[in-house]
């Protein structure tokens with residue numbers, strides 16, 4: 001009997017466990033009990049001043065007094081039998097039972113008996129054994145013994161193997177035998193109402209595979225510290241290589257993207273040059289066209305025709321793709337605010353380059369970077385292109401510098417190796433290996449150029465290209 | 480009540496260890512009675528003496544030793560527990576007793592017989608110590624290192640079943656340590672005079688000979704004197720000795736603070752390296768055991784406790800090893816030596832690289848000393864357990880052999 005039960009008998013509701021039947025007073029009593037009263041303050045006063053101010057006004061409540069007048073809950077020392085035990089076994093034990101009207105009426109047997117679960121092990125008879133289950137390695141007697149243990153230990157094969165005394169057998173032998181017998185039995189007499197295939201699959205056991213797995217596990221268990229260290233080092237190395245590879249692949253992709261962007265951008269730019277200058281007024285009309293849905297249909301048509309079909313056509317054919325895709329937010333916006341910012345890390349450099357062209361000086365805005373002074377649609381488009389071109393230029397420049405640097409380092413290394421000649425065989429083999437690996441890496445960095453030496457030439461060409469285009473853009477933008 | 484699966488039927492739980500016997504009611508968290516597993520008797524009468532005193536012959540009941548079974552003595556202990564301490568009528572209660580994991584069938588059957596024939600208990604059950612220790616910490620699967628008084632054992636438990644092939648045990652535990660300390664004292668010329676001989680002592684400076692007035696006890700038996708001496712030594716062991724946390728290193732240990740111990744006669748001295756030496760036996764027996772006076776004691780084959788755990792785990796299937804290593808339970812009084820758990824952890828991690836090792840050593844002293852009683856108390860108060868009792872009827876139908884069938 002726990003103290004809880006005693007409390008229960010005496011009707012002392014001071015544990016929250018029992019608070020359901022008598023909720024409010026006991027809870028409050030608990031609470032006020034927790035706040036410790038400092039010495040020297042009368043209880044009544046402390047009730048008024050103590051603790052945090054109440055959220056709502058609560059009538060001061062003191063610990064509930066035990067109700068001594070009420071009759072105590074009746075507990076009875078009752079005998080019970082457990083139907084979970086064998087049928088003819090009449091072990092009668094006693095326990096304390098709380099006598100509530102409900103518990104007396106229910107006579108469903110011992111509460112815990114339902115937990116007496118046993119798993120069902122398949123059974124076979126002599127005839128079945130002779131017909132299907134014979135095995136040159138197993139006698140019927142031993143199979144019976146195995147099945148008895150399986151039943152006793154509920155298929156805990158680790159325990160079964162531990163207690164197996166018939167003959168020296170590995171756990172895999174036991175499992176293999178058990179599952180093959182079950183599989184066979186399921187095949188010859190499938191139980192009704194269940195999925196035979198699934199059952200058979202559940203009873204399939206691949207002994208060879210298990211043995212192999214166990215062998216590997218054992219090897220893993222018995223590793224020496226050196227082996228573990230080596231393994232860890234190898235794993236680290238592997239991770240490093242993988243990461244490097246990823247890094248290089250990414251860099252290369254970036255470069256390719258940059259370059260292909262350049263190629264794509266060139267013809268587009270030519271096209272956009274052809275398109276006539278679009279005026280801010282048209283833009284307003286355009287945005288109206290998009291936003292004002294309440295304009296009557298007829299009216300809209302007329303307004304469209306008033307702008308002129310030629311203009312619309314020009315817009316359809318010649319306007320830069322960016323302009324077409326442009327989405328207009330509702331209300332008035334400053335077009336220049338739609339110019340995308342260069343990358344955070346590049347912002348200053350881009351700005352500097354622009355200043356070299358004498359652009360955006362008057363409008364330097366340290367928050368959103370330089371802006372064109374007359375941000376018409378075309379100018380803005382050009383400005384964006386220019387910004388992108390500058391960024392590309394800077395990226396390429398950086399890549400070239402890096403490749404150059406690496407090339408130099410590799411060359412120095414090569415020199416060193418050559419000088420060392422065939423010093424110590426193992427060492428040179430090692431470093432040669434490393435060199436090979438690294439030269440691969442350089443190739444992938446300068447993938448666009450092909451060879452190391454060429455790579456330094458190609459980007460300069462591109463630089464020139466970008467440089468030749470940029471001033472022209474710049475003029476446009478300034479206008 | 481049903482919510483936590485408990486249903487108390489006022490079962491009695493009895494755990495007779497080689498040093499202490501614990502008895503109490505199932506469902507409680509500490510045994511009602513804990514008393515030494517020893518009794519005295521008067522030579523001529525060969526009956527148990529009402530009081531243990533100087534002219535009784537002390538007898539220690541070793542319930543675990545498989546051969547030297549002194550059933551009369553065990554019955555006396557049961558008598559004392561049930562009659563004098565718990566003061567119950569055993570016919571009204573189910574009785575739950577603990578046993579060593581390696582107990583033979585004969586011992587188990589004899590236990591059952593005594594319970595039903597002599598005590599006429601309502602129902603009976605006997606369960607293995609390590610399983611109960613594992614239950615006491617709430618684990619069905621664990622490897623239990625029990626370093627108690629007479630035996631140190633390491634037993635793997637899977638799903639509540641002892642794996643017999645993984646049982647390792649050896650007679651190096653608390654009692655052996657105390658004996659070794661006794662030898663150490665003899666070497667140091669320290670004479671251990673038990674309390675009963677001291678009439679009056681005076682405070683003396685450290686390392687000065689005792690100034691003491693002795694009582695005159697001419698009829699004291701030798702066994703009683705030894706018993707009282709061992710008490711002093713146990714006290715010394717429990718308050719002074721310590722296990723070094725990593726590999727034994729005399730230089731580092733010498734730098735550790737000394738500890739002073741005052742013997743019953745007032746003589747007091749400080750111990751430095753010595754207080755680490757004796758517990759070191761548990762980890763490196765061949766090197767640290769001083770030749771014991773016990774015959775047939777093969778020092779060479781003794782293992783360190785960490786080695787026992789390792790062997791025990793390695794004897795199990797590879798699939799459960801990680802689980803076992805994650806649930807290493809330390810129990811028994813001797814594991815309370817300061818630094819014991821740290822050392823086991825250190826040694827195991829040196830042996831098992833790259834495996835996750837987790838030790839569970841209850842911080843509560845009572846839990847550590849009485850873990851098997853506690854496990855029994857928990858088990859015997861579970862509603863689902865009551866179908867496992869051996870009932871009187873079952874015993875009458877099938878005889879004592881039923882214990883092998885029902886108590887796994």
Ligand SMILES: Nc1ncnc2c1ncn2[C@@H]1O[C@H](COP(=O)(O)OP(=O)(O)OP(=O)(O)O)[C@@H](O)[C@H]1O
Pocket residue numbers: 495496497498499500543625626627628629630631652653654713716717718810811812813814815816817847848
């Ligand atoms: N704080 C402590 N420090 C060191 N040793 C201790 C401490 N407390 C108890 N012991 C020792 O532990 C031993 C008793 O342990 P325990 O009670 O677990 O043994 P037992 O269960 O009676 O014996 P066993 O399990 O071997 O049959 C005694 O030798 C005692 O000296």
Ligand SMILES: [Mg+2]
Pocket residue numbers: 496497625627811851
């Ligand atoms: Mg014990």
